[in-house]
Amino acid sequence: MKISLALGPRRPLSRQTAWxxxxxxxxxxxxxxxxxxxxxxxxQAALALGGMGLTLAYGTRFLIWFVNNWxxxxxxxxxxxxxxxxxxxxxGLRWAMLGIALFALGWFWALATSLRLLHAAQAxxxxxxxxxxx
Numbered sequence: 001m002k003i004s005l006a007l008g009p010r011r012p013l014s015r016q017t018a019w020x021x022x023x024x025x026x027x028x029x030x031x032x033x034x035x036x037x038x039x040x041x042x043x044q045a046a047l048a049l050g051g052m053g054l055t056l057a058y059g060t061r062f063l064i065w066f067v068n069n070w071x072x073x074x075x076x077x078x079x080x081x082x083x084x085x086x087x088x089x090x091x092g093l094r095w096a097m098l099g100i101a102l103f104a105l106g107w108f109w110a111l112a113t114s115l116r117l118l119h120a121a122q123a124x125x126x127x128x129x130x131x132x133x134x
Contacts, residue, residue: 007037007039010037011037012121013036013117013120013121014121014125015121015122015125017036017121018118018120018121019118020032020035021033021035021036022111022114022115022117022118025044025110025111025113026107026114028048029044029047029048029103029107029110029111030044030045030046030047030048030106031045032110032113032114033113033114033117036113036117038113038117040109040113041110041113043109044113045106047102047103047105047106047109048103048106048107050099050102051098051099051100051101051102051104051105052099052103053099054095054096054098054099054102055096055099055100055103056099057095057099058092058093058095058096058099059096059099061091061092061096062087062091062096065087065090065091065092069086073087
Protein backbone atom coordinates (compact mmCIF):
# COMPACT_ATOMS: atom_id res chain seq x y z
CA MET A 1 0.00 0.00 0.00
CA LYS A 2 1.44 3.34 -1.05
CA ILE A 3 0.70 6.41 1.06
CA SER A 4 1.22 9.84 -0.44
CA LEU A 5 1.01 13.34 1.03
CA ALA A 6 0.68 14.93 -2.41
CA LEU A 7 -2.38 17.08 -2.99
CA GLY A 8 -4.91 16.07 -5.57
CA PRO A 9 -6.07 18.37 -8.34
CA ARG A 10 -7.61 21.60 -7.11
CA ARG A 11 -11.30 21.62 -7.91
CA PRO A 12 -14.30 23.76 -7.00
CA LEU A 13 -15.92 22.59 -3.78
CA SER A 14 -19.59 22.17 -3.04
CA ARG A 15 -20.97 23.92 0.01
CA GLN A 16 -21.34 20.58 1.78
CA THR A 17 -17.68 19.70 1.16
CA ALA A 18 -16.59 23.18 2.30
CA TRP A 19 -18.54 22.70 5.56
CA UNK A 20 -16.86 19.32 6.00
CA UNK A 21 -13.44 20.95 5.51
CA UNK A 22 -14.36 23.64 8.07
CA UNK A 23 -15.37 21.12 10.72
CA UNK A 24 -12.27 19.04 10.02
CA UNK A 25 -10.10 22.14 10.43
CA UNK A 26 -11.80 22.91 13.74
CA UNK A 27 -10.87 19.47 15.08
CA UNK A 28 -7.53 18.93 13.32
CA UNK A 29 -6.15 22.23 12.01
CA UNK A 30 -4.69 21.95 8.52
CA UNK A 31 -6.21 18.63 7.58
CA UNK A 32 -9.43 20.16 6.25
CA UNK A 33 -7.33 22.47 4.11
CA UNK A 34 -5.45 19.47 2.76
CA UNK A 35 -8.72 17.71 1.94
CA UNK A 36 -9.72 20.82 -0.03
CA UNK A 37 -6.42 20.64 -1.93
CA UNK A 38 -4.88 23.78 -0.41
CA UNK A 39 -1.12 23.93 0.12
CA UNK A 40 -1.33 26.04 3.34
CA UNK A 41 -2.72 22.93 5.02
CA UNK A 42 0.82 21.57 5.41
CA UNK A 43 2.16 24.42 7.60
CA GLN A 44 -1.17 24.67 9.43
CA ALA A 45 -0.98 21.00 10.37
CA ALA A 46 2.72 21.32 11.28
CA LEU A 47 2.01 24.28 13.59
CA ALA A 48 -0.92 22.52 15.23
CA LEU A 49 0.83 19.18 15.71
CA GLY A 50 4.08 20.81 16.85
CA GLY A 51 2.21 23.03 19.29
CA MET A 52 0.26 20.07 20.61
CA GLY A 53 3.48 18.11 21.10
CA LEU A 54 5.18 20.98 22.94
CA THR A 55 2.16 21.53 25.14
CA LEU A 56 1.86 17.85 25.96
CA ALA A 57 5.56 17.35 26.75
CA TYR A 58 6.20 20.55 28.68
CA GLY A 59 2.71 20.74 30.19
CA THR A 60 3.30 17.32 31.74
CA ARG A 61 6.73 18.44 32.93
CA PHE A 62 5.15 21.58 34.45
CA LEU A 63 2.45 19.58 36.25
CA ILE A 64 5.06 17.26 37.77
CA TRP A 65 7.16 20.26 38.83
CA PHE A 66 4.06 21.96 40.29
CA VAL A 67 3.10 18.92 42.39
CA ASN A 68 6.69 18.54 43.64
CA ASN A 69 6.82 22.22 44.66
CA TRP A 70 3.29 22.50 46.05
CA UNK A 71 4.33 23.41 49.60
CA UNK A 72 6.82 26.06 48.48
CA UNK A 73 4.35 27.60 46.05
CA UNK A 74 1.62 27.89 48.67
CA UNK A 75 3.88 29.23 51.42
CA UNK A 76 2.40 32.59 52.53
CA UNK A 77 5.89 33.96 53.20
CA UNK A 78 7.26 33.09 49.74
CA UNK A 79 8.13 36.00 47.50
CA UNK A 80 5.69 36.12 44.58
CA UNK A 81 8.18 37.18 41.89
CA UNK A 82 10.60 34.40 42.81
CA UNK A 83 7.82 31.83 42.68
CA UNK A 84 6.64 33.11 39.29
CA UNK A 85 10.20 33.14 37.90
CA UNK A 86 10.78 29.57 39.07
CA UNK A 87 7.47 28.51 37.56
CA UNK A 88 8.36 30.18 34.25
CA UNK A 89 11.97 28.96 34.01
CA UNK A 90 12.40 25.80 36.08
CA UNK A 91 8.85 24.55 35.69
CA GLY A 92 8.91 24.76 31.91
CA LEU A 93 5.78 26.88 31.74
CA ARG A 94 7.20 29.08 28.96
CA TRP A 95 7.58 26.11 26.59
CA ALA A 96 4.06 24.88 27.34
CA MET A 97 2.72 28.37 26.64
CA LEU A 98 4.72 28.49 23.39
CA GLY A 99 3.06 25.22 22.39
CA ILE A 100 -0.37 26.65 23.12
CA ALA A 101 0.44 29.75 21.06
CA LEU A 102 1.69 27.66 18.10
CA PHE A 103 -1.44 25.49 18.17
CA ALA A 104 -3.65 28.60 18.32
CA LEU A 105 -1.79 30.14 15.38
CA GLY A 106 -2.32 27.00 13.28
CA TRP A 107 -5.96 26.78 14.38
CA PHE A 108 -6.81 30.38 13.50
CA TRP A 109 -4.99 30.12 10.17
CA ALA A 110 -6.95 26.96 9.35
CA LEU A 111 -10.19 28.69 10.40
CA ALA A 112 -9.45 31.60 8.05
CA THR A 113 -8.73 29.18 5.20
CA SER A 114 -11.98 27.31 5.93
CA LEU A 115 -14.02 30.50 5.88
CA ARG A 116 -12.47 31.43 2.52
CA LEU A 117 -13.35 27.95 1.21
CA LEU A 118 -16.92 28.29 2.43
CA HIS A 119 -17.26 31.75 0.87
CA ALA A 120 -15.86 30.52 -2.46
CA ALA A 121 -18.22 27.52 -2.43
CA GLN A 122 -21.24 29.72 -1.78
CA ALA A 123 -20.21 32.20 -4.48
CA UNK A 124 -19.72 29.36 -6.96
CA UNK A 125 -23.26 28.08 -6.58
CA UNK A 126 -25.83 29.36 -8.99
CA UNK A 127 -27.97 32.13 -7.54
CA UNK A 128 -31.00 31.06 -9.59
CA UNK A 129 -30.98 27.36 -8.78
CA UNK A 130 -33.71 26.13 -6.46
CA UNK A 131 -32.56 25.15 -2.97
CA UNK A 132 -31.45 21.56 -2.45
CA UNK A 133 -33.75 19.52 -0.29
CA UNK A 134 -31.61 16.53 0.43
